[in-house]
Amino acid sequence: MPSHKPLFSDDQEYIFQRTGQLPAILTARQAAAVLGFREHHVGILVDAALLSPLGARNTDYAFDDATIQALRKDKRALIKMRKAVSDYYSDQNHKRRKTEQIVH
Numbered sequence: 001m002p003s004h005k006p007l008f009s010d011d012q013e014y015i016f017q018r019t020g021q022l023p024a025i026l027t028a029r030q031a032a033a034v035l036g037f038r039e040h041h042v043g044i045l046v047d048a049a050l051l052s053p054l055g056a057r058n059t060d061y062a063f064d065d066a067t068i069q070a071l072r073k074d075k076r077a078l079i080k081m082r083k084a085v086s087d088y089y090s091d092q093n094h095k096r097r098k099t100e101q102i103v104h
Helices: 010-019 028-035 039-047 065-072 075-103
Strands: 025-027 062-064
Touching (some): 065 075
16 A cells, blocks of 8 residues: 655645745655646656756656646646646557567
8 A cells, every 4th residue: 555645844834834835846746746647647747848857857856836837727738748648558558458469
């Protein structure tokens, strides 16, 4: 059973409760939550060049809140993101079926 990590650190939670503002730098999990996706979709969206993380790609993803908030309000961007995630899983299923046909 997956563990349920809190979305914010204690300090971030305190600030959010008092001000209603998110941190300026969001984790992949926080960015996914704001955009309505799951954390494991973030890599798909980065690979599709629909999300641009701060810093090097070989570290944990971090995103600036202003960009994430702008994307959250951009219907076209959200449609592209949904399509990218859907296409990814469609491709994965197609590859799996193809492999299953070869084995049988």
